[in-house]
Amino acid sequence: MEDCIFCRIRKGEIPSEILYKDDDFMIIKDINPQAKIHLLAIPTKHVPYIDMLDDAGASLLGKIMHKVSKMQKQLGLTNGYRLIINQGEDGRQAVKHIHIHILGGERLSEF
Numbered sequence: 001m002e003d004c005i006f007c008r009i010r011k012g013e014i015p016s017e018i019l020y021k022d023d024d025f026m027i028i029k030d031i032n033p034q035a036k037i038h039l040l041a042i043p044t045k046h047v048p049y050i051d052m053l054d055d056a057g058a059s060l061l062g063k064i065m066h067k068v069s070k071m072q073k074q075l076g077l078t079n080g081y082r083l084i085i086n087q088g089e090d091g092r093q094a095v096k097h098i099h100i101h102i103l104g105g106e107r108l109s110e111f
């Protein structure tokens with residue numbers, strides 16, 4: 001999508017601190033961090049909402065979560081972390097391109 005900020009970051013049109021990138025997804029720093037460490041894992045393919053994912057896209061979300069667990073030390077998440085997906089209007093999804101928030105680097109508040 002031409003006007004999607006995440007797709008534009010992926011293409012290098014908008015600068016961002018990319019911590020990891022492969023064909024399927026990338027991990028960047030959130031520009032408005034809500035925790036000491038606040039990263040975003042963003043699938044490469046532009047799909048706005050979770051309910052629009054095909055089977056491969058749904059599997060990819062699981063793969064991303066697994067990859068984050070393998071990379072946790074490298075990402076500075078030495079003592080646990082939280083993964084969040086904001087879905088739709090009530091979920092306060094800011095960018096209409098599926099992404100997983102990764103929060104940590106400190107003791108997070110309880111819900």
Ligand SMILES: [Zn+2]
Pocket residue numbers: 001004005006007008045046047096097
């Ligand atoms: Zn996009």
